[in-house]
Amino acid sequence: TLRFDVPTGATVTAVSGPGLGTWRFNPATRQLEAVLEKPVSGSYGLRVVTQVAREGLPYSAELRELTVLDAASQRGVIALVADDGVQVTPGEPKGAASMYPGDFPADILNAESGGGADVKRAYRYQNPPVSLTISATRVESELRATEDARVDITDERIQLSSRLQVEIAKAGIFTLWLELPEGFDIDALSGDDVSHWDEVKEGTRAVAVHFTRQAQGLRNLNVVLSRQEKNRLDEVEMPRIAVRGALKHTGSLAVSTERGLRATTVKREGATEVNPRDIGIQQTGYLAFRL
Numbered sequence: 285t286l287r288f289d290v291p292t293g294a295t296v297t298a299v300s301g302p303g304l305g306t307w308r309f310n311p312a313t314r315q316l317e318a319v320l321e322k323p324v325s326g327s328y329g330l331r332v333v334t335q336v337a338r339e340g341l342p343y344s345a346e347l348r349e350l351t352v353l354d355a356a357s358q359r360g361v362i363a364l365v366a367d368d369g370v371q372v373t374p375g376e377p378k379g380a381a382s383m384y385p386g387d388f389p390a391d392i393l394n395a396e397s398g399g400g401a402d403v404k405r406a407y408r409y410q411n412p413p414v415s416l417t418i419s420a421t422r423v424e425s426e427l428r429a430t431e432d433a434r435v436d437i438t439d440e441r442i443q444l445s446s447r448l449q450v451e452i453a454k455a456g457i458f459t460l461w462l463e464l465p466e467g468f469d470i471d472a473l474s475g476d477d478v479s480h481w482d483e484v485k486e487g488t489r490a491v492a493v494h495f496t497r498q499a500q501g502l503r504n505l506n507v508v509l510s511r512q513e514k515n516r517l518d519e520v521e522m523p524r525i526a527v528r529g530a531l532k533h534t535g536s537l538a539v540s541t542e543r544g545l546r547a548t549t550v551k552r553e554g555a556t557e558v559n560p561r562d563i564g565i566q567q568t569g570y571l572a573f574r575l
Contacts, residue, residue, distance in 0.1 A: 285317060285318065285319050285320070286317070286318045286320070286330065286352070287315060287316070287317050287318075287352075287353040287354065288315065288316040288317075288318075288332070288350050288351060288352055288353060289314060289315060289316075289350070289351040289353060290309065290314045290315065290316050290334060290350060291314075291334070291347075291348035291349075291350070292314065292348075293336050293346075294334040294335065294336050295309075295311075295334060295335055295336075295337075296309040296316055296332065296333070296334050297333045297334065297335055298331070298332075298333040299316070299318055299330065299331065299332050299333070300330075300331045301318070301320075301328070301329060301330040301331060302328070302329070303320050303321045303322060303324065304318060304319075304320060304321070304330070305319045305320060305321040306318075306319050307319065315353075316332065316350075318330060318332075331395075332350060334350070338420075341370065341420055341421055341422045342419065342420060342421040342422065343419070343420055344417065344418065344419045344420070345417070345418055345420070346415055346416070346417050346418075347362070347415065347416045347417075347418060348413065348414060348415050348416075349362070349409065349412050349413070349414040351412050351413075357411070358411065358412055359408070359409060359410045359411070360408070360409055361383065361388060361389065361392075361406065361407065361408045361409075362380065362406065362407045362408075362409070362414070362416070363385070363388045363393065363403045363405070363406045363407075364403070364404045364405040364406070364418065365393075365402065365403055365404065366402070366404055366420070367402075368402075368423065368454070368455055368456070368500075369422060369423050369455040369456060370420055370421070370422065370423060371420070371421045371422070371423050372404050372405070372418055372419075372420050373418065373419045373420075373421070374405050374416055374417070374418045375416065375417040375418065375419075377407050377414070377415070377416045378413075378414065378415045378416070379409055379411070379412065379413055379414040379415065380407040380408065380409040380414045380416065381407060381408055381409070382405070382406070382407055383406045383407060383408045384406065385403040385404070385405065385406045386403075387406065388403050388406045422455070423454055423455040424454070424455065425452055425453065425454055425455045425456070425457050425529075426452075426453040426454045426531055427450060427451070427452060427453075427460075427527055427529050427530040427531060428450070428451040428453070428530060428531055428532045428533075429448055429449070429450050429451075429527040429530045429532070429533045429534075429535075430448070430449045430451075430533075430534055430535050431446055431447065431448050431449075431525070431533065431534070431535030431536075431575065432446070432447045432535055432536055432563075433445065433446045433447075433524075433525070433535065433536070433537045433538070433575075434446075434537070434538045434539075434540070435522055435523065435537065435538070435539045435540070436540050436541075436542075437520060437539065437540070437541045437542070437545060437547065438513075438541070438542040438545070439513065439542070439544075439545070440512060440513055440514075441510055441511070441512055441513060442468075442510065442511050442513060442520065442523065443471075443508065443509070443510040444465070444468065444507075444508070444509045444510070444523045444525070445506075445507075445508050446505075446506070446507045446508075446509075446525050447504070447505075447506055448462075448475075448504070448505040448506075448507065448525070448527070449502060449503075449504050449505075450502070450503050450504075450505065450527060450530075451501070451502055452499055452500050452501060452502075452503065453500075455500070456498035456499055456500035457495070457498065457499055457500075458494065458495055458497075458498055458499070459492050459493065459494050459495070460492075460493045460495070460499070460503070460505075460527070460528075461490055461491070461492055461493070461527075461528035461529070462490060462491050462493060462505075462507070462525055462526070462527060462528065463488055463489070463490050463525070463526040463527075463528055464483075464488075464489040464490060464491060464509065464525060465489075465509070465523035465524060465525070466489060467511045468509040468510060468511045468523055469509065469510055469511065470483060470491065470507070470508075470509055471508040471509060471510050472506065472507070472508040473491065473493070473505070473506070473507050473508075474505070474506050475493070475503060475504055475505035475506060476499075476502075476503045476504050476505075477495045477496045477497060477499055477503065478493055478494070478495060478496070478505070479494045479495060479496040480494050481493045481494060482494070490528065493505065507525060509523060509525070511523075519550060522537065522539065533575065534574075534575055535574075535575045536563040536572065536573065536574055536575060537555065537572070537573040537575055538560065538563060538565055538570050538571070538572050538573075539570060539571040539572075539573075540569060540570050541569065547571055548571075549571060552573065554575065555573040555574065555575055556573060556574045557571065557572070557573050558572050558573065558574055559572065560572040562574075
């Protein structure tokens with residue numbers, strides 16, 4: 285029988301090992317007891333999984349070792365592992381010394397994570413007790429957008445067709461927010477891994493684009509908006525779609541009109557007028573801009 289002291293606040297969720305008969309954890313005494321089917325000698329490996337519940341990021345926690353009762357000596361290593369979306373900041377360890385993360389035993393790491401874990405920090409200790417306070421915060425995603433947009437103007441309708449390529453770096457997201465021009469309806473919205481979308485109005489019009497899984501890297505979106513026009517058009521402010529939180533938004537804009545209408549540039553800001561052929565348009569009658 286092996287007995288352990290479990291750190292305060294932790295719950296034992298799983299215990300496994302060769303020849304393990306049964307195990308039980310007493311929350312009142314904080315002791316874990318593992319009963320083996322027969323006596324063992326020499327080296328023996330027992331896997332114990334504990335967890336400390338937290339409601340969500342950000343949070344702080346104190347980490348302590350699992351103490352083997354009646355052991356003549358105890359030494360070990362500790363690794364802090366987190367996915368790319370979580371930033372872990374450790375305090376000064378007590379009873380342990382920092383070690384190079386690459387020296388953490390690969391067999392232990394692979395058994396627990398399947399080989400895909402990234403060790404943020406690692407420590408070794410020679411004798412208990414050991415304690416380490418850590419804080420965990422969410423890594424904010426970095427968004428960059430490239431857009432190819434076209435605005436078609438007629439007597440009765442203005443339509444914006446936008447092809448957006450969004451680069452999602454540092455951390456994945458499940459929802460992307462697009463800010464929409466006032467007065468325009470969403471005719472179509474589709475794209476890579478898009479599950480569904482919800483239009484909301486919270487000060488400004490926006491649409492929440494939900495992905496089927498956490499999105500990271502490049503995602504392509506196709507958005508079509510339109511607005512009905514009842515009055516004669518004299519000046520039209522070009523509609524724009526903005527990716528909320530984007531560090532950079534570049535691209536091109538083409539403007540076309542139906543027969544009988546002619547468009548000229550009155551005022552521009554954040555855009556450079558170019559020859560339509562520079563953005564791949566061979567037809568006449570277009571205005572073209574670099575964003």
